[in-house]
Amino acid sequence: MNLATFIQHFLNSLTLGSLYALIAIGYTMVYGILRLINFAHSEIFMLGAYLVFWGITLFHLPWPLAIVASIILVAGMGIMVDRIAYRPLRDAPRISALISAIGVSFFLQNVAIVFFQAIPREVYRPEWLENPIIFHGVRVLPLTLFVPVLSLLLMLGLVYVVYHTKAGLGMRAISKDIETSYLMGVSVNQVIALTFGIGSALAAASGIMWALRYPQLQPIMGTIPGFKAFIAAVFGGIGSIQGAVIGGLTLGFIEIMTVAFFPDLAGYRDAFAFILLIAILLVKPTGLLGVKMEDKV
C-alpha cells in the first residue's frame, strides 16, 4: 500500500468515525442521564436523512432550508418520543423503558416503510460534492474533508452547551443524581427534553451527511450504524461525551483499516463492532473513560 492510498483510507476512516461519533453522542447523553439505551435513536438518524430529501424533491426547498427544517423536525420528534414512550416509565424498572425503546424503534422503522416504501432510493447529490479533489495522487471526495470538519464544529458547540450554559449544568447534575437535582430546583423534565432534542439533532446531522457520503436511503439504514454508534459509546465509556467521540473514531478506523489491510475479512465488517463490544465489556465494562457505578444493596 502506497502513501496516497493510505491517506485516502485515513480520511475515509476519519469521515466514518466522525459520523459514528455524532450518533454516539446522542446515545451517551441519554444513557448518562436516564440509564436508557435509546433504541429509537437509529431511527431518528434515518428520518433525518429521509426528511431532507423529501423536502428537496417534494417541496422543492433549497438545500440549506431543507437541512435546517429536517434537523428541527427530527429534534422535535426525539423530544416527542421521550414524552410519549419514556417519560411515563421513569419510575418503572429500567428494562421496561428499554422494551418501550425497542418498540418505538420498530414502530418508526415500519412507519418509514409504510410512507417511504422499503426499496432503497438513490440520493441526488449536488455537483460540487461529486467531483473528487486530486492532490499529489490522493483522490478524495470533498465530502470526506467536509464531514470531519463539520462534525468537529458541532461537537465543539455541544461541549460549549454542556460545560458553559445553565442547561448544560442541569444535564450534568441530573446525570450525577436525578433526585437531588429535583430537590435543587432543576427543571428535570425540560432538561431531559433538551437532551433528547440535542442528541436527535446531532443524529439527524449525521444521517444527512451519511446519506450524502453513501448515497442511498432505505428505512433500515439506521439500524446497523445505530448499533455501532452505541457500541462506540460503550467503548468510550457510556455517559462521557469525549468517550463517545473517541469510541466513534476508533470504530471508524478499525472498520476501514482492517478491511484495507485484510481484504479477505470484508464480509465480516459488520461483526467487528460487536466483537469489540464483547471484548470491551469483558476487559473494562465501564469503557475507556467511564466511571464505575457501584452495586447498591
Added chain:
Amino acid sequence: MKNTTWLNLLLILCLGLFLWWADGTLDGYKIRVLNLIAINIILALSLNLIYGFTGMFSLGHAGFMAIGAYVCSILIMTPAQKETQFILQEAYFWVQNSHAPFIVAVVLGGLTAALFGVLIGIPLLRLGDDYLGIATLGFAEIIRIVANNIPRVTNGALGFKGIPDHANLWWTYGWCVLTLFLIVRILNSNTGNVFKAIRDDETAAKAMGINIFKMKLLSFSFGAFCAGVGGALLASLVNTIDPKMFIFIQTFNILMIVVTGGLGSVTGSILAGIGITVMLEWLRFVENPITIGSWTMAGIPGMRMVVFSLLLILVILFRREGIMGMREITWAGIARFMKRGKA
C-alpha cells in the same frame, strides 16, 4: 398419582384429539399456523425462563434459533440433496456426508445451541441487565454474519431450500409439551426457586450462599437449548432458511409474546403465544391487496409491524405486567373459581 396429574394427562389427551381432528380436516395454511403457535410457545417459554424467571435480559434468541436451524437442516438433508444446494462453494466433507433422522437432528440442534449458550454465557453473564441485552444482541448478529461468510457450511447468503418437511403437528406439539413439562418441573423444583431468588434480588441470593454464576449459566443454556430446538423445528416447517431470516425481528416477536403474556408466567406465555401468532398471521391481510367488488385497495407493506410495535408500546405503557402478570392458571385456581361460581 395426584389428581392434577390425571387432569394434566386428560388435557394432553384433549390436545391429542384436537390435533388428530385438525390434521384430518383443516387446510394447509391453518395447520401451518397451528405449527407456528407450538414453535412460538417453545421459544417464548425459553425466553421467559431466561428473562422472566431468572432476570437475565437476553436478546440473543435469534442467534440460538439460527444455530439450531442450521444444524438440523444440514443433518436432515440427504447428501444428494446437499450436492445440488451448495453452488457457491463445495461443502466440507463432514457437512456433505452427515445425515441423521429428524429427532436426532433436532436434539443435536438444541445441544449445539446450548453449547454456544455456555460458551457465550461464561463471559457475558457477569454483565448487568441492559449491557447483557446489548451483548447478547451482538452475539446474535455475529452468528448471522458468520453464517453469511462460511459458504462451505451454510451455503452463505443463499441458505438452504427444500429442507425436508418432517415437522408436522405431532412433532411440534410433542416438543412443545415436552418443553412445557421440563420448564414447569424446573420451576417447581428448588432450582426454580433459586432462579426466582436471583431475579428478585441478586445480592441477597449471593449472600444466601447461592452460586449465582452457575445457576445463571444453567438457566441460560437450557433456554438456549429450547431456542435451538425451536429454530430446528422452524427450519423443517418453513423448508427454507437463510441468514436474513434470523435478524433482530425474530427476537423482537418472541420478546413481544413474553412481555404481553406476563414476565414470569408460564400460562401467560402460552396464551400470548397463541394470541400473537394468530394475530401476526391475521394481520397479513393489511399487507395484501384487498378487493371489495370492483374496488381494489393496494396492500400496505410494513403495516403489520406498525400495528405490532404499537401494541408492544401500549402494553408496556399501560399494562406493564402483561395479560397474566406473574400469576398462573392452575387446576387449584380453576377449582376455586368453580366453587365460587356455585356458591
